Amino acid sequence: MTLSLPTLHAVLAMGIATYLTRIAGLWVLRHVTLTPRVRAGLDAVPVAVLTAVITPMVFMTGPAEALAGLATALAAFRLPILAVVAVGVVSVVGLRALIG
Amino acid sequence: MRESWASEFTRGVATILPVAMAVTPFALIFGALAAQKGLSPLEVGLMSGLVFAGASQFVAVDIWQHPAPWLVLGFTALTINLRHVMMGASIARHMGRFSAASRYVSLYFLADEIWALAERRASVTTLTPGYFLGLGVTLYLGWIGLTVSGALAGSALGDPERFGFDFVFTAIFIALIVGFWRGYRTGVIVAASAAVAALTHLLVPGPWYILAGGLAGIATGAAFMAEDVEEQAA
Numbered sequence: 001m002t003l004s005l006p007t008l009h010a011v012l013a014m015g016i017a018t019y020l021t022r023i024a025g026l027w028v029l030r031h032v033t034l035t036p037r038v039r040a041g042l043d044a045v046p047v048a049v050l051t052a053v054i055t056p057m058v059f060m061t062g063p064a065e066a067l068a069g070l071a072t073a074l075a076a077f078r079l080p081i082l083a084v085v086a087v088g089v090v091s092v093v094g095l096r097a098l099i100g
Numbered sequence: 101m102r103e104s105w106a107s108e109f110t111r112g113v114a115t116i117l118p119v120a121m122a123v124t125p126f127a128l129i130f131g132a133l134a135a136q137k138g139l140s141p142l143e144v145g146l147m148s149g150l151v152f153a154g155a156s157q158f159v160a161v162d163i164w165q166h167p168a169p170w171l172v173l174g175f176t177a178l179t180i181n182l183r184h185v186m187m188g189a190s191i192a193r194h195m196g197r198f199s200a201a202s203r204y205v206s207l208y209f210l211a212d213e214i215w216a217l218a219e220r221r222a223s224v225t226t227l228t229p230g231y232f233l234g235l236g237v238t239l240y241l242g243w244i245g246l247t248v249s250g251a252l253a254g255s256a257l258g259d260p261e262r263f264g265f266d267f268v269f270t271a272i273f274i275a276l277i278v279g280f281w282r283g284y285r286t287g288v289i290v291a292a293s294a295a296v297a298a299l300t301h302l303l304v305p306g307p308w309y310i311l312a313g314g315l316a317g318i319a320t321g322a323a324f325m326a327e328d329v330e331e332q333a334a
Contacts, residue, residue, distance in 0.1 A: 045190040048313065053273060089265065
């Protein structure tokens with residue numbers, strides 16, 4: 001169990017930077033008037049951000065990942081989350097073996 | 101009052117548990133990769149506890165050197181986690197029941213999965229600090245425990261791609277997106293966000309595609325849904 005000083009500094013820098021991004025939204029809200037348009041934009045945040053995060057994996061890696069993404073989405077309309085993850089993982093492994 | 105706090109907390113724990121289970125292989129693999137880069141289990145636990153943001157931790161371990169370059173690692177974490185600003189602004193609107201102090205404590209746990217489940221909760225009923233902390237504390241403790249376990253197990257775990265574990269987060273996020281589905285408008289936001297994220301990912305190195313795609317989706321939502329609100333008012 002070792003802890004080096006440069007590692008501690010790096011982890012602290014990462015932690016402080018990340019916490020600032022987490023609380024910055026409070027300051028943004030304080031300086032923005034919640035018009036219907038702003039409200040509609042904020043309502044879109046979950047779908048917009050989650051989609052952007054997975055775009056390289058689903059749409060830019062290959063046909064196996066794209067098809068597995070589609071299978072996962074279809075499963076997500078009917079199944080609980082743990083089953084959805086199982087469908088995703090199993091289909092990506094199978095499709096990678098089949099079509100690479 | 102205390103009982104209702106406890107029941108809200110328990111409800112949050114129960115909601116996040118399946119997600120925490122799905123994240124398990126990912127956390128173990130992160131710990132193993134960090135150990136391969138020469139981080140001790142203590143250092144892995146410290147990073148998971150202080151940063152608590154999977155994507156940025158993976159990237160940090162990927163570019164890790166000895167001695168650790170704190171400025172590069174701090175700046176990288178900042179850019180990867182800039183999406184938190186949008187997420188925080190959105191969820192903070194639903195923190196009317198939170199004291200100022202509990203907002204700052206709760207937002208420490210603003211990880212993607214916790215935030216998405218809190219948004220879903222807020223879309224059906226009032227979001228409470230108890231529920232949010234039930235989500236947050238559970239995944240937080242799980243993430244620390246599992247990443248440290250991964251570091252202790254070391255390289256025995258192997259390559260994440262072999263078992264499709266690299267697809268776990270993608271599958272969770274797809275499930276969360278579907279949970280937010282509200283007809284064709286959601287599809288338009290998905291299309292705008294994915295198109296701009298893909299284009300940015302092709303043209304600009306680094307994690308900027310998340311910010312660009314996210315902003316494109318937000319702009320699209322602002323255009324489409326505000327129009328809808330005006331139609332209803334007319």
